[in-house]
Amino acid sequence: xxxxxSVVGGRHARVDALDKVTGRALYTDDLKRxxxxxxxxxxxxxxHARVVAIDTTRAERLPGVKAVxxxxxxxxxxxxxxxxxxxxQVFAVDKVRYVGDEVAAVAAVDRDxxxxxxxxxxxxxxxxxxxxxxxxxxxxxxxxxxxxxPQNIAARVxxxxxxxxxxxxxxxxxxxxxxSNKMQNGAxxxxxxxxxxxxxxxxxxxxxxxxAPHYVGRTVAMVLGMPEHKVRxxxxxxxxxxxxxAAASSMELATCLLSRATGRPVKTVxxxxxxxxxxxxxxxxxxxxxxxxDRDGKLLYLDHEALLDGGAYASxxxxxxxxxxxxxxxxxxxxxxxxxxxxxxxxxxxxxxQRGHGGVIARALFELQLDLIAEELGLDPIExxxxxxxEAGETSCNELAMSSLGMxxxxxxxxxxxxxxxxxxxxxxxxxxGVACGFFVSGAGYPIYRSRTPHCTVxxxxxxxxxxxxxxxxxxxxxxxxxxMMATIAAxxxxxxxxxxxxxSGDTDLTVDLGAYSSRTTLMTGxxxxxxxxxxxxxxxxxxxxxxxxxxxxxxxEGGLVKVGGGPGDFDAIRTDYLKEHRGWDDLPGGEFLTxxxxxxxxxxxxxxxxxxxxxxxxxxxxxxKGAAVGTSPAYGCSAQVAEVDVDLETGQVKVGxxxxxxxxxQAINRTQVEGQMQGCVSMGLGEALMEEVxxxxxxxxxxxxxxxxxxxxAVDMPEISALVVESNEPNGPFGAKEVxxxxxxxxxxxxxxxxxxxxxVVIDELPASPERIRDRLRRSST
Amino acid sequence: xxxxLMELTVNGLRREVAVEPRRTLLELLREDLELTGTKQGCGExxxxxxxVLLDGVPVNACLVLALEAEGRDVLTIEGLxxxxxxxxxxxxFVEVGAxxxxxxxxxxxxxxxAFLDSHPDPDGDEVRQAISGNLCRCTGYQxxxxxxxxxxxxxxxxxxxx
Numbered sequence: 009x010x011x012x013x014s015v016v017g018g019r020h021a022r023v024d025a026l027d028k029v030t031g032r033a034l035y036t037d038d039l040k041r042x043x044x045x046x047x048x049x050x051x052x053x054x055x056h057a058r059v060v061a062i063d064t065t066r067a068e069r070l071p072g073v074k075a076v077x078x079x080x081x082x083x084x085x086x087x088x089x090x091x092x093x094x095x096x097q098v099f100a101v102d103k104v105r106y107v108g109d110e111v112a113a114v115a116a117v118d119r120d121x122x123x124x125x126x127x128x129x130x131x132x133x134x135x136x137x138x139x140x141x142x143x144x145x146x147x148x149x150x151x152x153x154x155x156x157x158p159q160n161i162a163a164r165v166x167x168x169x170x171x172x173x174x175x176x177x178x179x180x181x182x183x184x185x186x187x188s189n190k191m192q193n194g195a196x197x198x199x200x201x202x203x204x205x206x207x208x209x210x211x212x213x214x215x216x217x218x219x220a221p222h223y224v225g226r227t228v229a230m231v232l233g234m235p236e237h238k239v240r241x242x243x244x245x246x247x248x249x250x251x252x253x254a255a256a257s258s259m260e261l262a263t264c265l266l267s268r269a270t271g272r273p274v275k276t277v278x279x280x281x282x283x284x285x286x287x288x289x290x291x292x293x294x295x296x297x298x299x300x301x302d303r304d305g306k307l308l309y310l311d312h313e314a315l316l317d318g319g320a321y322a323s324x325x326x327x328x329x330x331x332x333x334x335x336x337x338x339x340x341x342x343x344x345x346x347x348x349x350x351x352x353x354x355x356x357x358x359x360x361x362q363r364g365h366g367g368v369i370a371r372a373l374f375e376l377q378l379d380l381i382a383e384e385l386g387l388d389p390i391e392x393x394x395x396x397x398x399e400a401g402e403t404s405c406n407e408l409a410m411s412s413l414g415m416x417x418x419x420x421x422x423x424x425x426x427x428x429x430x431x432x433x434x435x436x437x438x439x440x441x442g443v444a445c446g447f448f449v450s451g452a453g454y455p456i457y458r459s460r461t462p463h464c465t466v467x468x469x470x471x472x473x474x475x476x477x478x479x480x481x482x483x484x485x486x487x488x489x490x491x492x493m494m495a496t497i498a499a500x501x502x503x504x505x506x507x508x509x510x511x512x513s514g515d516t517d518l519t520v521d522l523g524a525y526s527s528r529t530t531l532m533t534g535x536x537x538x539x540x541x542x543x544x545x546x547x548x549x550x551x552x553x554x555x556x557x558x559x560x561x562x563x564x565x566e567g568g569l570v571k572v573g574g575g576p577g578d579f580d581a582i583r584t585d586y587l588k589e590h591r592g593w594d595d596l597p598g599g600e601f602l603t604x605x606x607x608x609x610x611x612x613x614x615x616x617x618x619x620x621x622x623x624x625x626x627x628x629x630x631x632x633x634k635g636a637a638v639g640t641s642p643a644y645g646c647s648a649q650v651a652e653v654d655v656d657l658e659t660g661q662v663k664v665g666x667x668x669x670x671x672x673x674x675q676a677i678n679r680t681q682v683e684g685q686m687q688g689c690v691s692m693g694l695g696e697a698l699m700e701e702v703x704x705x706x707x708x709x710x711x712x713x714x715x716x717x718x719x720x721x722x723a724v725d726m727p728e729i730s731a732l733v734v735e736s737n738e739p740n741g742p743f744g745a746k747e748v749x750x751x752x753x754x755x756x757x758x759x760x761x762x763x764x765x766x767x768x769x770v771v772i773d774e775l776p777a778s779p780e781r782i783r784d785r786l787r788r789s790s791t
Numbered sequence: 792x793x794x795x796l797m798e799l800t801v802n803g804l805r806r807e808v809a810v811e812p813r814r815t816l817l818e819l820l821r822e823d824l825e826l827t828g829t830k831q832g833c834g835e836x837x838x839x840x841x842x843v844l845l846d847g848v849p850v851n852a853c854l855v856l857a858l859e860a861e862g863r864d865v866l867t868i869e870g871l872x873x874x875x876x877x878x879x880x881x882x883x884f885v886e887v888g889a890x891x892x893x894x895x896x897x898x899x900x901x902x903x904x905a906f907l908d909s910h911p912d913p914d915g916d917e918v919r920q921a922i923s924g925n926l927c928r929c930t931g932y933q934x935x936x937x938x939x940x941x942x943x944x945x946x947x948x949x950x951x952x953x
Contacts, residue, residue: 021885028893029881029900031828031868038827196928197832197840197894247830247894248928280833487892487929680888684930688891691931715837715926723919723932731933 014567016500016743019680022492023511024245024485033245036201036217037277044203045074047266047276048122049259050112050129051285052104055140055355055708056151057133059100059111066128067114072121075269076129078112082265085231089223089255089360091457093162093322095154096358098231098261103136105153105320106355107709108285113262115274138355138708142292142317145352153320153353162322163329163351165635169337169405170344175309179300181384186297187373189775190701191319192290194362195720198247199278200286202260204267212268213240216260219249219486220523223456225516227256228264243514249486250692251361252288254525255323259286284702284713287357291328292317293369299377305385305392309344310336314370316351316359323360325351327452327638331366334639336374337404339415339447339646340396345405355708361525363692364448364753369775372697375444375758376772379765383434389443389762390423393648397445400736407631411643412746414672414736415445418648421670421732426650433766438655440767445648446754449641450674450738450747451528453629462623463528464521466536468498468544470618473593474605476508477544482521483513483533488749489681490529494537496677497742501541503565504604527747530677531643532624534742539622547618551611552602555582569601576600582610589613642740645751647671649690651759652727655767660782662698664727664760671731674738674746683731686752690729693756695721698776797861801826802870810857817841817852819860820867828868828897832926839925842898843867849905851924868897871904879945880904880938889938891929899925903939913943 027033064076079099086094100111112129116122139145139153145160153160176182203215212234218224221241229236246253259276267274278286298311314332318325333347364371382392397415398404422443423429431441455461467480479498485491495509512518521533545565552570553560562573571577579602586593586606593609611618630640650668655661669686676682699719703711712718737744761772770785794809801824810819817834820826820843832840834853841852844866871878877885880903890896899922906913906921913921918939919932927935 019888022888022890024893025885025890026877028890028896029868029877029884030872031826031897033893034827035830035894037831038821194928195926197838197892197926198830199832245893247832248892250928280835280837487894489891680934684888684891684934687931687933688929689931692928714835715833716835720926720928721931722923722926723936724923726919726932728915729931729933 013500013743014503015496015506017676017679020492020496020506020678022489023495024491035198035245035247036203036215039203039215039244041203041205041273044273044275045115045117045270046119046122047113047115047263047274048119048126049110049262050126052100052107052109052111054104054133054135055107055138056105056136058103058136060132060134062112063130064112067125070121070125070128072117073114073125075115075266076112076125077262077265077269083231083233087227087231087256088322089324089456090322090326093326095156096258096321098258098265106357108357109320110258110262113266115266115270140354140356140704140708142294142315142352142354145354153355157353160352160354161350162318162353163326165329165333165347165349167333167347167633167635172309172311172344172346175344176300178302179308180303181381182298182300183377183381184298185373185377186295186773187369187376188294189292189369189696191292191356191359192362192696192700193284193702193718194250194252194289195715195718196248196250199280199283200253200257200259201277202263203273203275204264205273206267206271211238211240212264213242214260214264215242215244217246217253218243219246219253219484220525221484221514221516222482222520222522224256224260228261231261232264232268241516243484246486249524250363251365251525254523255288255360257286280715281713284710285357287319288323288360290362291325291359293332295370295373297373297377299381301381305382305387305395307340307342307396310342311346312336313348317354318351319354319356319358321358323358325359328361328366330635330638332370334406335367335447336370337406337408338410338644339398339413339445341398343405356704363689364750365526367448368753368757371446371754372757372761375755376761379442379762390419390428393419393445406639407636408639408644411740412674412736412738413644413646414734415646417734418646418670418672419445421734422648422650422668425730425732426668428650436769438657438767440655440763441650441652442759442762442766443648443650444755444758444762445646446751447644447646448747448751448754449526449639450531450643450645451626451641452526453626453640453642454637455522462520462625464533464536465519465621465623466533466540467519468540468620470544470608472612472617474609476510477502479509479511479537480518481513481533482516482519483529484521484524485513486524488524488685489678490533492681493530493534493677497534497537498541500743501538502545502604503568527750530745530747531741534745536622536624538742540620543620543622544618547615547620548607548611551614552607555610565604568604570607571601643674643738643746645672645747647751647755649755649759651763653760653763653767655764655782657768657786660779660786662764662777662782664694666727667729669729669731669752670734671748671752672734672736673748674741675735675744676733677745679733682733682748685748686731687729689752690756691721691726693753694726694760696775697757697760699778701776795858797858799860799862800864802867812858814857815853816855816857816860819857820852826867826869830894830897832894839898839902840895842901842925844901844905847905847908849902866901868901871900879949880942883938883942883945887934887938887941889930889935895925895927899927899935903942907943907946911943911946915940
């Protein structure tokens with residue numbers, strides 16, 4: 009427990025934990041509505057083809073089918089993530105662009121009938137040459153996936169900071185390296201699900217397993233041609249998101265259209281195979297970097313080129329390609345940086361955002377190169393990093409301002425925690441240890457669409473009968489724990505137990521919140537929650553000040569009690585008034601101090617329902633260069649990890665034995681949840697480093713669309729993770745807090761890769777570092 | 792499709808249900824009995840989100856036909872707490888912080904229950920083996936393992952079986 013605060017920094021149980029351990033928590037697929045129909049989607053079996061004709065006659069005639077939709081009877085409105093790259097339509101209009109592209113949707117009385125109807129839809133395709141290779145995609149002879157993207161380039165970034173060419177001349181050591189990964193899958197446990205109902209006034213409610221209800225609501229309104237206030241999006245409990253659930257999908261939109269067409273509620277749920285077909289997870293990245301340092305190991309420049317294969321649609325990819333460059337601007341002093349990034353479209357499932365958006369593979373290569381540079385200079389890799397880390401108050405070459413930065417502290421923490429200095433390195437006997445750092449935004453500085461909008465608003469209503477408060481927020485609880493974060497912050501401000509706080513979230517009818525992405529919620533929604541709670545406190549204390557005839561500045565809330573100049577004060581008159589209330593309050597006060605419950609009852613009696621409002625809008629951030637907005641944040645999290653591995657030199661099998669992780673989260677709001685995020689980050693990073701890979705056939709089909717064939721870490725794959733929380737007290741965050749949910753994944757892949765190098769001498773340049781790849785590299789290096 | 796009448800015990804209650812022969816136990820629980828605490832994560836027996844205890848043995852309910860449960864005893868997550876009193880495993884999950892999105896939690900808790908019933912004094916590696924058929928994408932398993940070990944201690948203190 010932190011000494012500074014009463015509940016912030018402690019280890020309170022999650023506010024949703026009781027419902028979740030007893031099976032009471034309701035997820036979208038647990039909901040039923042009277043007269044509900046079941047929706048199903050027809051996906052393209054081809055990666056690239058012209059849609060010549062669709063015959064739905066037989067499907068429409070099947071008893072039990074209530075609606076069949078295709079591009080013929082559904083809107084053609086383009087949608088997507090970045091408004092300048094709206095390139096998706098609910099149903100294929102003239103052609104399909106990946107195996108899984110949506111062609112038609114059916115609503116029927118039950119799922120079996122809906123699936124049977126899909127089989128009765130006849131689609132005539134004219135196959136087109138498919139673009140499946142990200143590098144080949146830009147060839148001038150290649151077919152275009154979209155007319156709007158010449159050479160299949162959805163975005164091209166060219167950024168120059170400082171003078172890389174001049175710096176190159178001064179370098180003592182120069183290293184070039186490459187690293188690529190494979191497309192990933194989010195592999196959240198809950199497949200996407202949507203349930204829509206339209207009421208008799210024409211107002212639409214969509215329950216969805218989304219992580220950005222605000223953006224989904226806007227998209228539904230835009231595509232269905234409805235005023236925004238006629239659309240409500242509600243998140244029931246959501247079974248993980250990690251990024252892929254942040255973009256509005258054709259499945260959500262088709263469900264809404266089916267409901268509007270039939271006048272009945274419609275529910276659609278993805279199978280696990282459809283989760284893979286739909287994709288929207290981590291891109292495939294190809295990075296090439298040249299790094300130069302001086303004689304002392306001081307970084308001089310980074311020359312960086314990246315190609316991102318993002319599949320059939322732009323989705324979040326524009327932000328991804330910017331992040332892939334900008335997030336390397338820190339946490340090291342890097343005076344010169346050149347970045348050339350290209351995000352292409354291909355005929356594969358679209359990629360989008362995933363934990364550590366855009367930065368994970370770039371970070372992995374950069375850190376791996378630092379390790380090799382340290383070796384060349386004969387320096388300890390931690391020492392090399394310590395010589396370069398930025399400190400709070402510094403600004404990176406691409407104008408990211410470090411308002412707080414515990415990078416040095418993170419490195420020292422993992423050095424001590426792992427016993428680094430006592431470990432023997434470079435034994436090459438299969439046992440290895442590696443270190444890496446990471447860096448991430450704590451909320452995107454700008455919304456996805458151009459607007460001055462507050463990024464979130466929060467409303468806190470005080471119970472009229474005293475005793476509790478209710479927080480109302482549009483924030484997206486996807487498992488990361490933002491409801492508990494909000495409850496803890498409000499409880500701290502009002503000096504009440506967390507148990508006295510109820511949280512309603514994830515509903516666009518409550519307040520605006522941009523959603524769970526870019527690790528924004530703790531800082532932004534936390535600030536809005538704090539402001540709302542402070543407004544409640546101010547209003548309640550104002551009433552008391554009037555009643556007691558003392559200056560409001562003399563009143564404080566401490567330990568659930570109202571204090572006057574630090575003492576009990578004269579509450580007799582108030583309590584006498586109280587006794588005249590015949591409301592059935594049987595907990596009439598008797599203590600020396602007035603309680604929060606009494607104070608809020610009085611405030612209600614005097615002023616009516618007390619509601620506190622809070623909002624958060626980041627200050628203007630970033631430089632004036634193109635793309636400066638991406639990567640800016642009101643604060644930055646950073647982290648360091650040490651991984652210890654055992655590599656079987658015969659089989660290439662890697663076992664990660666222990667991970668020591670440190671993360672600077674500014675100030676833990678809930679220490680248990682900070683550790684949980686850090687441990688979860690390590691698990692996703694370990695999976696990406698060693699096993700995860702969406703495999704495509706020559707026809708663009710996903711060959712491993714199941715959790716048996718797309719392997720994610722199980723409990724036996726995961727090492728013991730010791731999570732060390734570093735707190736640098738972020739001035740722009742609530743009680744000093746900033747992100748932990750994504751930044752913690754950044755060091756994992758490179759810490760494992762440097763450990764593999766330490767163990768074997770093998771430099772991995774292609775992920776995942778599967779046994780086959782390691783065995784192959786070992787064989788090549790021994791011949 | 793012809794439905795068949797069958798009886799089974801669910802969370803201590805005798806239930807008489809009419810089911811189609813191809814209906815899975817998961818569908819029976821979620822759709823017919825409206826016990827939605829049991830989750831469907833893959834429908835293929837890969838993720839463990841649908842684990843329930845069939846005569847005390849963890850099974851993926853998506854792979855078991857409803858009819859196979861005839862005359863048998865099914866425990867779902869809804870049946871584990873006694874009224875408002877949580878089972879020690881549930882308590883440990885809450886207090887240790889083993890829950891994030893919660894989608895794997897019901898299957899994870901029931902797998903842990905069956906495991907602790909037969910292994911009252913496990914070490915961390917045994918716990919990891921026991922839950923290796925239950926996927927979790929949020930926690931990295933660390934706090935789940937910690938919670939199950941903690942639950943084992945709580946059960947010892949209570950002196951009873953899980």
